[in-house]
Amino acid sequence: MSDKAGRPVRTGPERIRKLAQAALNADVTVEQVDTILESLSVTLEDLSRSTEILDVTLERFNGTINQINELAPRLIAVVDRMEGIVSRVERIVGVGESVIMPLAATEQVIRGALDRVRRTTGL
Template identity: 35%
Template sequence: MAINPPDRGTRVGDDRQRLRKLAQAAMNADQTVGQVETLLADMGPLLMGLTKTTGSLDETLAGMDATITKMDATLNKVDTTVEQMATVVERLEAVTSRVEQVVLIVEAALRPIGVVESAGRAIVGRLGVLSRG
């Protein structure tokens, strides 16, 4: 069996086809690199704006942190004040309770005087000692 050598005409055509594909791929790659460069150039100002916005956001968050710290301190003061007011209210309730007890005692003590006064008026009225008008 004899081995036929490869056809040189076919090989040359294959090589040309391969070179055309490589050249086309190189042109496509060059065009893609150009597009990427354009895209990156357009992204530059966008990234600068984003950097500025991020800086502003950082400043805002720092201010917000300070505000939250002040708010926390204020709420702690309010809690302390509420506790103190609860103590004052308890004391006022105790004083009110004592005053009510004193009023009840005074009313009880004055009842006999009121009865004597009423009886005295009734007697004076029947005797006609005090005239009206």
């Protein structure tokens, strides 16, 4: 055989060895790919389980958010009632302060008069 591409001509046994080596290399590569695919299969199964758990968690989270949404108007109503109570208490305290101010002033006047009487009588 003549060399048309500038390569040396291989003999039959050399060609068989090269083909056998190529077949062994291909077999090793196939085994490596098989191992990777098996690992990937396990990983995908784990991912599938994790995704299912995540779905359940998200459903529970969605339910919680819905409960909060349902609870919010009731909480707002409670806050409104509490604000009403606080404003009534503030009015009651204001009225109480208005009633007590003249009494406190009267008490101070009486105490002052009693102190003067005590000082003048020596009690």
